[in-house]
Amino acid sequence: MNIHESLQLLGGLSPQTFMRRHWQKKPLVIRQAIPGFKPPLDRTDLLDLAAQEEVQSRLVVQENAGGARPWRFKHGPFNRKALPPFKQPGWTLLVQGVDLLDQRVHALMNQFRFVPDARLDDVMVSYASDGGGVGPHFDSYDVFLLQAHGQRRWRIGRQKDLSLQPDMPLKILAHFEPEMELVLDAGDMLYLPPRYAHDGVAVGECMTYSIGFRAPSRAELAGELMQRLAEDAADAVGDSLYADRTQVALAQTGEIPESLVAFARKALEDALCDPLALQRVLGEYLTEPKAHVIFDTRMVDCEGDGLEGALVLDRRTRMAYDAQHVFINGESFLASGRDAESMRLLADERNLGAAKVKRLSAPARDLVQDWLEAGWIHGEQ
Ligand code: SIN
Ligand code: CO
Numbered sequence: 001m002n003i004h005e006s007l008q009l010l011g012g013l014s015p016q017t018f019m020r021r022h023w024q025k026k027p028l029v030i031r032q033a034i035p036g037f038k039p040p041l042d043r044t045d046l047l048d049l050a051a052q053e054e055v056q057s058r059l060v061v062q063e064n065a066g067g068a069r070p071w072r073f074k075h076g077p078f079n080r081k082a083l084p085p086f087k088q089p090g091w092t093l094l095v096q097g098v099d100l101l102d103q104r105v106h107a108l109m110n111q112f113r114f115v116p117d118a119r120l121d122d123v124m125v126s127y128a129s130d131g132g133g134v135g136p137h138f139d140s141y142d143v144f145l146l147q148a149h150g151q152r153r154w155r156i157g158r159q160k161d162l163s164l165q166p167d168m169p170l171k172i173l174a175h176f177e178p179e180m181e182l183v184l185d186a187g188d189m190l191y192l193p194p195r196y197a198h199d200g201v202a203v204g205e206c207m208t209y210s211i212g213f214r215a216p217s218r219a220e221l222a223g224e225l226m227q228r229l230a231e232d233a234a235d236a237v238g239d240s241l242y243a244d245r246t247q248v249a250l251a252q253t254g255e256i257p258e259s260l261v262a263f264a265r266k267a268l269e270d271a272l273c274d275p276l277a278l279q280r281v282l283g284e285y286l287t288e289p290k291a292h293v294i295f296d297t298r299m300v301d302c303e304g305d306g307l308e309g310a311l312v313l314d315r316r317t318r319m320a321y322d323a324q325h326v327f328i329n330g331e332s333f334l335a336s337g338r339d340a341e342s343m344r345l346l347a348d349e350r351n352l353g354a355a356k357v358k359r360l361s362a363p364a365r366d367l368v369q370d371w372l373e374a375g376w377i378h379g380e381q
Pocket of ligand 1: 092125126128133134139143145198200208209210
């Protein structure tokens with residue numbers, strides 16, 4: 001992508017300018033970000049997805065708006081009969097991870113690949129009957145809210161008080177103070193940075209696509225990475241038990257032995273002693289496929305050295321790289337030279353031309369063969 005080119009998608013800003021001025025800083029309203037946008041999925045398609053066991057869906061129903069508990073919340077899957085009638089106002093159905101389920105939605109998400117893939121999360125699609133919404137709230141992550149069908153009235157505000165109403169089944173701000181109100185038509189889009197208060201209410205029935213991002217927390221990363229580092233170290237040097245052949249008898253036994261503290265410290269140091277270990281486990285973690293993702297494995301009727309034609313990543317595949325590694329779906333490979341160059345191109349472009357495939361080394365072709373069989377990549381049609 002040319003990051004210096006002005007994009008209609010970003011209201012005439014280039015990705016570079018958008019990132020500098022708005023990303024994580026301030027909202028942007030983009031009229032006709034995608035002119036004449038026709039949503040790839042209609043409400044029947046969305047309802048079909050919400051009926052599937054392995055698809056994450058939620059239903060929010062607003063009842064007796066003046067009452068004490070006006071919000072009802074349920075996790076899917078939902079049969080059509082479990083959902084309110086379309087004519088009933090005030091309900092919304094939200095389906096997560098639609099980019100993994102539909103190639104056209106995946107292609108839509110790819111338009112936002114001026115942000116690192118490691119930050120891109122998913123596309124959530126919502127259907128709302130008239131007046132439907134999820135109430136005033138804030139999200140912890142950046143989001144582009146693309147109006148896909150009908151109209152939605154947004155009220156937004158940059159408030160400090162993010163306290164929530166107690167005893168609600170979903171996160172509803174206790175004191176919402178909107179600063180701005182706007183109505184989005186199909187094709188319009190609103191970018192919101194994390195923790196920006198917002199409330200979107202359907203004006204007539206509507207559908208909204210949320211292109212969402214992810215950001216790991218320090219605690220989540222530290223926990224995940226330490227666990228992986230410890231497992232890798234145990235695989236590399238073997239595990240061992242604390243031993244204390246020289247332990248003397250004690251009259252007072254409450255104190256933790258110094259040698260046990262040293263043993264713990266050494267265990268942590270050993271887990272980090274491989275200089276590439278941290279990058280390796282980070283890349284593996286960041287490219288771990290989403291829960292519920294199952295690839296279609298298949299037999300490929302040629303050996304690695306018979307590979308022909310271009311390759312394309314499956315839409316569910318996560319691929320990334322750093323200076324030493326290539327990562328794909330939670331696995332890491334050391335790569336250098338021309339192979340590394342081609343693998344990085346595959347990660348960036350999500351496809352690799354036939355000429356580049358031909359120039360892969362024999363071991364790299366064998367890997368690609370494995371990935372084809374695993375359903376992680378496909379021969380381009
Ligand atoms: C929705 O699509 O109804 C909710 C989107 C949001 O407010 O984050
Ligand atoms: Co939100």
